[in-house]
Amino acid sequence: MSNLPETPISAPSEPTISMTHLNHHYGQGSLRKQVLFDINLQIDRGEILIMTGPSGSGKTTLLTLMGSLRSIQDGSLSILGHELFNASKEQMTLARRDIGYIFQAHNLLNFLTVYQNVEMALEIQTVTAAEADTRIRNVLTAVGLEDRMNYYPSDLSGGQKQRTAIARALVSQPKIILADEPTAALDKKSGRDVVEIMEKLAREQGCTILLVTHDNRILDLADRIICMEDGHLVNRSAVDAIVQHPK
Amino acid sequence: MTKMTQKKKPLFLSWLQLRKERALLLVAIAGISFADVLMFLQMGFRGALFSSAVEFHNSLNGELVMLSGRSRALISLDRFSERRLYQAAGVTGVASVSPIYLNAIQWRNPENKEIWDIYAIGINPEHQVMNVPGVEANREKLREPDTVLFNLGSRREFGAIAQRFESGESITTEINERQVQVQGLFKLSPTFGINAYLVTSDVNFLRMANFRRGGLIDVGVIKLKPGADVQAVLAAMRLRLPNDVKVMTRDDYARAEVAFWNASTPVGYTFDLGVVIAFIVGAVIVYQILYSDVTNHLPEYATLKAMGFRDRYLLIVVFQESLILAALGFVPGTLIALGIYRITNIATMLPMAMDLGRVVFVFVLTAIMSSSSAAIAVRKLQTADPADIF
Numbered sequence: 001m002s003n004l005p006e007t008p009i010s011a012p013s014e015p016t017i018s019m020t021h022l023n024h025h026y027g028q029g030s031l032r033k034q035v036l037f038d039i040n041l042q043i044d045r046g047e048i049l050i051m052t053g054p055s056g057s058g059k060t061t062l063l064t065l066m067g068s069l070r071s072i073q074d075g076s077l078s079i080l081g082h083e084l085f086n087a088s089k090e091q092m093t094l095a096r097r098d099i100g101y102i103f104q105a106h107n108l109l110n111f112l113t114v115y116q117n118v119e120m121a122l123e124i125q126t127v128t129a130a131e132a133d134t135r136i137r138n139v140l141t142a143v144g145l146e147d148r149m150n151y152y153p154s155d156l157s158g159g160q161k162q163r164t165a166i167a168r169a170l171v172s173q174p175k176i177i178l179a180d181e182p183t184a185a186l187d188k189k190s191g192r193d194v195v196e197i198m199e200k201l202a203r204e205q206g207c208t209i210l211l212v213t214h215d216n217r218i219l220d221l222a223d224r225i226i227c228m229e230d231g232h233l234v235n236r237s238a239v240d241a242i243v244q245h246p247k
Numbered sequence: 248m249t250k251m252t253q254k255k256k257p258l259f260l261s262w263l264q265l266r267k268e269r270a271l272l273l274v275a276i277a278g279i280s281f282a283d284v285l286m287f288l289q290m291g292f293r294g295a296l297f298s299s300a301v302e303f304h305n306s307l308n309g310e311l312v313m314l315s316g317r318s319r320a321l322i323s324l325d326r327f328s329e330r331r332l333y334q335a336a337g338v339t340g341v342a343s344v345s346p347i348y349l350n351a352i353q354w355r356n357p358e359n360k361e362i363w364d365i366y367a368i369g370i371n372p373e374h375q376v377m378n379v380p381g382v383e384a385n386r387e388k389l390r391e392p393d394t395v396l397f398n399l400g401s402r403r404e405f406g407a408i409a410q411r412f413e414s415g416e417s418i419t420t421e422i423n424e425r426q427v428q429v430q431g432l433f434k435l436s437p438t439f440g441i442n443a444y445l446v447t448s449d450v451n452f453l454r455m456a457n458f459r460r461g462g463l464i465d466v467g468v469i470k471l472k473p474g475a476d477v478q479a480v481l482a483a484m485r486l487r488l489p490n491d492v493k494v495m496t497r498d499d500y501a502r503a504e505v506a507f508w509n510a511s512t513p514v515g516y517t518f519d520l521g522v523v524i525a526f527i528v529g530a531v532i533v534y535q536i537l538y539s540d541v542t543n544h545l546p547e548y549a550t551l552k553a554m555g556f557r558d559r560y561l562l563i564v565v566f567q568e569s570l571i572l573a574a575l576g577f578v579p580g581t582l583i584a585l586g587i588y589r590i591t592n593i594a595t596m597l598p599m600a601m602d603l604g605r606v607v608f609v610f611v612l613t614a615i616m617s618s619s620s621a622a623i624a625v626r627k628l629q630t631a632d633p634a635d636i637f
Contacts, residue, residue: 069553069634090557096633097555107550111267112258119258124555132255152267 014081015042016176016208017066022075024061035061037231039075045175048199048209050219053228059212060180062228066210067178068095080175097124100169100207102179102198106161108153114140114164115149121172139167143197159190166194170201177202177209188217195221261567264544272575275536279576279613280583282529286609287584287601289521294605295597296518299436300508301501302598303368303444306377306435309345310477311484312500313467316491320507321366322440324349324465331492332467338483340475345374346464348452354445356406357420363404366441367395369452376468381433382446388430389448393455395422399432400596401443422455436598439514469494526616534620537569541627553633561628569621573613580613581606 024036183191315325348369509515588599
């Protein structure tokens with residue numbers, strides 16, 4: 001369904017997500033406050049990146065910018081080869097179709113069944129009825145919900161809801177997955193399960209994952225860990241210190 | 248197309264959403280039905296008023312009608328000399344003319360002796376003046392002195408005349424201190440101005456309404472020869488006659504009656520206003536429901552925007568919801584209105600009738616009502632910001 005031209009993934013030099021000199025402000029006039037300072041970051045295809053940092057450090061802002069949910073004010077950010085600086089509303093909407101989102105709250109549609117919630121993600125894709133059905137069933141089986149397909153979200157546990165949200169994000173086979181604290185509302189066991197499912201499915205589909213988390217139990221799944229502090233990306237050695245000596 | 252290559256059918260999101268919230272759905276349907284019933288009733292009363300008001304006019308057996316220059320409506324008549332009618336009879340193309348006397352007279356209910364005004368129509372029993380089956384079949388009985396034809400379907404204040412007559416009873420009562428006998432029944436609906444009619448001969452009319460002078464009539468019916476040019480005859484009459492009388496076609500006569508009720512009485516306005524108020528009530532109910540529905544689902548809508556759905560998709564969902572509600576509310580509304588029409592018809596004898604035009608009109612109004620409410624409610628959608636959901 002995406003009207004964007006074929007993404008030049010074949011070019012090995014082209015990262016999936018690339019940002020240079022990215023700044024961002026909130027507010028107007030004297031209340032104007034800078035939240036992101038000169039962010040430079042490249043994320044390669046298939047990479048699993050975990051972003052940590054204290055609350056208020058700008059992680060979520062950066063995530064919404066990468067997700068094409070917020071307009072770029074200053075600097076450059078391109079996803080899959082498309083520049084988002086000065087992108088039109090329509091271009092921003094279309095860019096979102098290549099991204100799977102997993103939210104802290106599951107954000108499922110309460111009036112749809114598990115199956116239908118996953119199906120929603122295919123509403124904006126061009127698929128045949130048979131292919132859609134196969135993909136929905138496969139992804140729900142992969143997250144272990146094959147016998148909950150006709151349940152409404154209100155009849156599911158927290159972990160089951162989050163797994164439905166993951167199925168919804170993955171069913172359209174996005175090239176990028178952005179996840180914001182996907183384990184925050186889950187206990188240790190289901191949190192770990194959920195992220196492992198994500199990782200497994202993403203590796204199968206070769207997609208890039210950016211995961212924002214405070215959860216130290218899942219850091220070992222990352223290819224690379226970055227850390228935000230007061231709107232700055234801090235260097236790698238500082239991150240290692242955090243990982244080895246969690247406060 | 249084979250099953251394998253068929254495009255996936257889109258999810259009917261609006262219906263799925265409405266269906267899941269039964270209470271909201273029922274309130275919406277009840278509200279829209281209520282608004283529809285109100286609209287149907289106002290239009291029904293208005294239609295009954297107008298169709299009953301012109302039943303007499305449409306029954307006249309003639310292409311043209313002569314009235315006093317000062318007559319406005321059946322309840323606002325003035326008399327003129329029947330000589331004017333005979334003058335008009337001399338115009339080329341006229342086949343016959345016939346005078347009609349009209350006046351409210353006092354009818355004594357034979358059961359409880361109460362006196363009620365009844366609208367008496369005095370016709371020449373030798374002429375076919377009114378195309379009303381009961382009148383046509385019985386008019387020659389009116390040659391006898393003190394005979395009348397009574398109104399089938401008149402209000403019960405006049406006594407159960409029709410039922411008793413039909414069961415073979417001989418009915419005699421008093422009009423203006425004269426004993427009169429009912430010789431037959433005919434059907435004309437009561438109007439907002441006239442409770443019941445009575446048909447009698449011109450001679451009997453002048454006996455009962457002894458305050459009226461013979462030769463001063465209320466309506467003149469003019470029948471033209473077959474093939475006569477109505478407009479040409481009308482023009483010739485207007486040239487020949489002084490302007491103390493007016494001549495018009497029977498259709499214009501009926502239209503003038505409707506215009507009188509519509510414009511010169513509060514009745515037309517009252518019912519029109521009723522329709523407008525029902526429309527507004529319905530619109531407010533639908534707006535309230537759609538607004539709270541959109542507000543409740545704002546996080547979901549923001550999620551859909553984040554997934555790459557366009558604003559247009561969400562707008563269509565809300566408009567679809569409004570039209571589904573309109574259709575679901577319209578059906579019970581129409582059925583209830585039909586029931587109330589029937590009850591009103593039995594209770595008041597007013598000819599409350601549903602016609603397809605009104606059904607379509609109310610449906611269109613309902614759709615406009617719902618979608619305009621949706622148009623206001625969707626402004627709330629703008630506040631669904633996909634950046635807020637992280």
